Amino acid sequence: MVVQPISLLWVTILFLIIHQVEGHIVVPNVMGSALRLHPLLVIFGLLAGGEIYGLAGILVALPLLAAARAMYEFYSERVSLEPWTEAGGPVPVEVEVEPPPPRRA
Numbered sequence: 001m002v003v004q005p006i007s008l009l010w011v012t013i014l015f016l017i018i019h020q021v022e023g024h025i026v027v028p029n030v031m032g033s034a035l036r037l038h039p040l041l042v043i044f045g046l047l048a049g050g051e052i053y054g055l056a057g058i059l060v061a062l063p064l065l066a067a068a069r070a071m072y073e074f075y076s077e078r079v080s081l082e083p084w085t086e087a088g089g090p091v092p093v094e095v096e097v098e099p100p101p102p103r104r105a
Contacts, residue, residue, distance in 0.1 A: 035066045 028039035042062065049061030
């Protein structure tokens with residue numbers, strides 16, 4: 001039994017505000033710090049996973065992002081790309097140019 005109907009309204013509004021703050025601010029920050037990912041990457045990863053594969057995508061999105069980050073860290077330390085040229089300038093490319101066709105009079 002509800003004693004005061006206005007208190008039910010205030011509790012409902014407060015519950016919705018707390019739930020929104022928790023879902024949009026607290027959880028991405030906590031998950032991001034636990035997985036060492038930026039909170040926006042967590043949010044967009046969950047959105048992309050949900051859009052592509054639904055509930056299964058949401059459940060798999062963060063582990064896949066964490067695995068991708070771990071692979072990036074592993075390979076970025078061990079693989080280095082060679083520079084294109086010594087001076088860092090444009091790469092010389094040989095191109096064959098055909099002469100223009102003769103003009104008709």
